[in-house]
Each structure stands twice: as C-alpha cells, then as structure tokens.
Amino acid sequence: MSTSRRRVCAASARRAPFAIAVLTALAAFFHPSPVQADTNATDPAAPAVAPAPAPLHPDLAAIAAQPDLDGRTRLEIQILAGVNGARAQHGLPPLILDDRLVAAARQHAVDMAHRGYCRHTGSDGTTVRDRLQRNGYPYNNWAGENILCARHTAEAALGWWLSSSPHRKNILHGHFTHIGVGVSMYGQYGPDMTLVFAAGDPATREPGVYRAFREGATAAWIGATREQDRSAY
Numbered sequence: 001m002s003t004s005r006r007r008v009c010a011a012s013a014r015r016a017p018f019a020i021a022v023l024t025a026l027a028a029f030f031h032p033s034p035v036q037a038d039t040n041a042t043d044p045a046a047p048a049v050a051p052a053p054a055p056l057h058p059d060l061a062a063i064a065a066q067p068d069l070d071g072r073t074r075l076e077i078q079i080l081a082g083v084n085g086a087r088a089q090h091g092l093p094p095l096i097l098d099d100r101l102v103a104a105a106r107q108h109a110v111d112m113a114h115r116g117y118c119r120h121t122g123s124d125g126t127t128v129r130d131r132l133q134r135n136g137y138p139y140n141n142w143a144g145e146n147i148l149c150a151r152h153t154a155e156a157a158l159g160w161w162l163s164s165s166p167h168r169k170n171i172l173h174g175h176f177t178h179i180g181v182g183v184s185m186y187g188q189y190g191p192d193m194t195l196v197f198a199a200g201d202p203a204t205r206e207p208g209v210y211r212a213f214r215e216g217a218t219a220a221w222i223g224a225t226r227e228q229d230r231s232a233y
Helices: 003-030 060-064 071-089 099-115 128-134 154-162 165-171 208-215 218-225
Strands: 143-149 178-184 192-198
Touching (some): 060 071, 071 165, 071 178, 099 143, 128 143, 143 154
Antiparallel strands (some): 178 192
C-alpha cells in the first residue's frame, strides 16, 4: 500500500470515533430516549392541595414547657388543661380553645385587674355575650363565664371553680364546644382569671398561642401580645 493510501486510512481511522459520536448525537436528537419523570414537578392540571388544618387540640404540655412562654400565657394553658382534664374524668369531650373567646376572656380579666373589681359586668357595662359579639363570635343563647380573682395557680383556680355549683356546671356543661381562657397578672391580690364558654359556631379560629407554637414564633407572639402594666390604665 502506498504511503499516501496509508495516510488516508490512518486519517479515516482517527476521524471514525468523532463521526460516530456526531451520528449518535443526531440520532438522540431526532429519536429522544425516554426521560425519567420529575416526581417534584407540578402538574398544572392537577387540583391544588389545601394545607392541612391546624390541630384543634395540640400538646398543651409541650406548649406550656416552652422557655419563651411568659407566666401569663403558661397559666392560661395550665388552666385549659385542667378544665379539659376535669371534663375527661366525666366522659365529656375537650373544649376547643378559640381565638375570639380568648380575646373576650383576656379583655375582661385585664379590665377587672386594672380597674379593681371582680364581677361579670364589665366596666363599660358589657356582659359576656356582648364581649363575644364584639370579638366576632356569633350571638347565641349558649354562653357562660367563670371569673376568679386572687388565685396564683391553675390547681387553686380549678379547685375553687369545681367546688362551686354554678362554676362547675359551666366547666362540665355538655353543650359547650368552645372556650377562651384569659389571665391578668396585675390583679390586686394575685392573677385575675376569666373563662368564657360558648357554642353555636361550627368553625374555630386558631388561637394565636397555638399558631405561634406551630410556626416556631412564640417569642415574637409573646412580645406582640404582652400585657401592659397598670400605668397604661
């Protein structure tokens, strides 16, 4: 074989891998191979998935154990646990903490503590039903309220309420579905406490303390809702 012929063959041999690669690429372009589906891709035609509803009965012990919780909110959570514990002992379902009832309860507890009285009628003449309506809970005939002044622990408060017939009736009432717990730490002789009971709205508004716990934002929520001292009144 001539030298020139050997050069041509050698050059063709060197070009062969490159030519094969080009042909392979073209074949893949015109006849693409199956591609594995992206399991994270969103199908625009698929219906939107609603977020999971917030739990109605989160772990109260875990909420109360948070280091960021203030004494006021911890006492409220302990009272709620005591109320539902008493109901469980009598075969009753737990009451659901609702943000509207919490607002009504806190407002009345603060009003009592800072204005120096202990009664169900507010300093502005409102009743518990007035305060429920003012905070967005629909008016109905199923409403109740327990108040207590100058008790320092949840156990002491629950013991007193459960030993009093009308207060015990509210706690163990089979028709109530929602509850609000409110405490003021500035009572004249100790914390002033309010429980608000209601039924009539099938919906529940998640309490701020539950939402803060769920979102890991308890410190920020406490800072935004901290009770003002007596000088503010």
